[in-house]
Amino acid sequence: xxxxxxxxxxxxxxCDEITADGVKSKxxxxxxxxxxxxxxxxxxxxxxxxxxxxxFWVDSYQKRYVPSRSENVIGIVVQKAGDLYRVDIGxxxxxxxxxxxxxxxxxxxxxxxxxxxxIYAKMLVASKDMEPELVCxxxxxKKGRLGVLNDGFVFKCSLNLIxxxxxxxxxxxxxxxxxxxxxxxxxxxGRIWIKANTMRETIAVGYAxxxxxxxxxxxxxxxxxxxxxxxxxxxx
Amino acid sequence: xxxEDFKDFKLKPMKCELNYLSKSDGSAILAQGETVVLASVNGxxxxxxxxxxMEKATLEVLFSAxxxxxxxxxxxxxxxxxxxxxxxxxxxxYPRTGITVTIQELEDFGGLLTCAVNCTCLALLNSGLSMKxxxxxxxxxxxxxxxxxxEPTYDQIQSAAATMHFxxxxxxxxxxxxxxxxxxxxxxYDEALERCRxxxxxxxxxxxxxxxxxxKVIG
Numbered sequence: 001x002x003x004x005x006x007x008x009x010x011x012x013x014x015c016d017e018i019t020a021d022g023v024k025s026k027x028x029x030x031x032x033x034x035x036x037x038x039x040x041x042x043x044x045x046x047x048x049x050x051x052x053x054x055x056f057w058v059d060s061y062q063k064r065y066v067p068s069r070s071e072n073v074i075g076i077v078v079q080k081a082g083d084l085y086r087v088d089i090g091x092x093x094x095x096x097x098x099x100x101x102x103x104x105x106x107x108x109x110x111x112x113x114x115x116x117x118x119i120y121a122k123m124l125v126a127s128k129d130m131e132p133e134l135v136c137x138x139x140x141x142k143k144g145r146l147g148v149l150n151d152g153f154v155f156k157c158s159l160n161l162i163x164x165x166x167x168x169x170x171x172x173x174x175x176x177x178x179x180x181x182x183x184x185x186x187x188x189x190g191r192i193w194i195k196a197n198t199m200r201e202t203i204a205v206g207y208a209x210x211x212x213x214x215x216x217x218x219x220x221x222x223x224x225x226x227x228x229x230x231x232x233x234x235x236x
Numbered sequence: 237x238x239x240e241d242f243k244d245f246k247l248k249p250m251k252c253e254l255n256y257l258s259k260s261d262g263s264a265i266l267a268q269g270e271t272v273v274l275a276s277v278n279g280x281x282x283x284x285x286x287x288x289x290m291e292k293a294t295l296e297v298l299f300s301a302x303x304x305x306x307x308x309x310x311x312x313x314x315x316x317x318x319x320x321x322x323x324x325x326x327x328x329x330y331p332r333t334g335i336t337v338t339i340q341e342l343e344d345f346g347g348l349l350t351c352a353v354n355c356t357c358l359a360l361l362n363s364g365l366s367m368k369x370x371x372x373x374x375x376x377x378x379x380x381x382x383x384x385x386x387e388p389t390y391d392q393i394q395s396a397a398a399t400m401h402f403x404x405x406x407x408x409x410x411x412x413x414x415x416x417x418x419x420x421x422x423x424x425y426d427e428a429l430e431r432c433r434x435x436x437x438x439x440x441x442x443x444x445x446x447x448x449x450x451x452k453v454i455g
Contacts (some may be wrong), residue, residue: 001406008444008448008451009407009445010361010370010440010443010444011324011361011366011367011369011370012367012369012370012405012407012446013406032366034326034366041368043326043366043367044361044364044365044366044367044369045361045370045443045447046451047361047451050260061254061255061364061450062261062363062364063261063262063363063364064261064279064280064363064364066280066330085245085285091280092280092282092330092332092333093333094277128329128331142367161362180402189243199363228400232402
C-alpha cells in the first residue's frame with residue numbers, strides 16, 4: 001500500500017514521497033526503511049516520520065536491542081578475556097570493550113573494572129557481521145560521562161521509552177529534576193541506571209519513568225507532581 | 237472480476253492484544269471468533285554455533301497444543317508457520333542469530349492454523365523485527381454440495397468435503413503458503429483462492445487498526 005508521511009505504516013508499504021525527494025537531493029533513510037529496486041519500502045510497524053530537510057524514519061515499538069554505531073548503552077561486564085572485557089548489552093551477542101579504551105589507561109595502568117560492574121559506554125563498531133565494540137572515551141581521549149557506574153539501580157524498559165524520555169520535548173526529566181536530586185543514565189539498549197539519595201527516591205524515579213511509557217505530555221506533568229507530593233508528604 | 241462479487245462478506249470478529257507477555261520481545265494474543273491463540277517472539281538471540289547460518293537468521297517455531305502432548309500434526313503446523321515467517325522476515329539483517337517463535341493454542345473452534353499464522357504475524361510486528369511484508373491467512377471449507385464457506389466453524393469443518401487455507405503477502409497479495417485437505421476440483425480451488433485473496437484485505441486492515449491504537453503514544 002502507498003503511504004504518506006505521518007501515516008500508520010506496516011511492513012511492505014511503500015512511500016513515493018521519499019523517492020521523489022531522492023531525485024532532487026540526497027535523502028537519509030533511518031530505521032525501518034529500506035530501498036529496493038523500484039520503491040522505498042517500510043520494514044517495521046509504526047508511524048512514518050520526516051525531519052526536514054531530508055531525513056526519514058519509522059517510529060516503532062521494540063524491546064530487543066540491535067546494536068548501532070555511536071549510541072550510548074549501559075552494559076554489564078560478564079567476562080574478562082585477556083585484554084578485553086566482554087560486556088552484555090542485551091543484543092544477540094556480547095560486546096567487546098578493550099581495557100585501553102578508558103581515560104588514562106595504559107598497558108601498565110589497568111582500569112579497575114570487575115565482573116558484574118555496570119558500564120556506560122559508546123558503541124564504536126556495530127555491524128551485523130561483526131562483534132560489537134565499545135569504548136569509554138570520546139575521540140579526545142576524555143571520559144566525559146562514560147565509564148563505570150557505581151552504586152545506583154539498573155532496570156530494563158522498552159527501547160522507545162528511552163527515546164521518549166531523551167527527546168528534548170519530553171517533560172518527564174524536566175519536571176522530575178526540579179522536585180528532588182538524582183542521577184540518571186539512559187542507555188539506548190533499553191536500560192536505565194538511576195541513583196538518588198534514598199531508596200524511596202530511587203524507587204520514585206523508577207516508577208515515574210516506567211509510568212510515562214503510555215502517557216501524553218500533560219499527563220506526565222501531572223504524574224510527576226503527584227509523585228513529588230506523595231514523596232514530600234511522607235518524608236517530612 | 238471475481239473479487240467484485242464477494243465484496244459484502246465478513247470474517248469472524250477479531251480481537252487482539254499486543255505485548256500480552258511482559259518478558260518476551262514481542263507477543264500477541266489473537267481471538268478470531270472463538271478460536272484463541274497466544275504467540276511470543278524472542279530474538280535476535282545468540283544460538284549455538286551448529287545451528288547458526290552465515291547468511292540469515294535461524295527461525296525456530298514451537299507450537300504447543302492445548303492438550304500439551306506434542307504430535308505429528310503439531311510438527312506440520314510448525315513447519316507451515318516457519319516457512320511462512322521465513323518469507324516475511326528480513327533474516328539477512330540478522331545473520332548468525334536465532335529467532336524463536338512460540339505459539340500456544342488456547343481455544344480451537346475451527347481455523348486454528350489461520351489464527352496461529354495471523355497471531356504470529358502480529359507478534360512479529362510487536363517485536364520490531366524488520367519484515368519484507370506482513371502476511372494474512374484466510375481459510376475456507378467446501379461442503380458436500382460444493383458451496384464455499386469462508387472461515388468455517390468447527391462443525392462445518394468436520395462435515396466438509398475439503399478445507400483450504402491460504403496465506404497472502406501484503407505487497408501484491410501473492411500466495412505465500414497454501415495448504416489443503418480433502419478432495420476438490422480445480423475450479424473450486426481457484427474460486428476459493430480468489431475469495432480468500434479478497435478477504436485478506438480485511439485482515440490487513442485489522443493489522444493497521446491494531447498498530448494505530450498504540451502508535452499515538454510511543455513517539
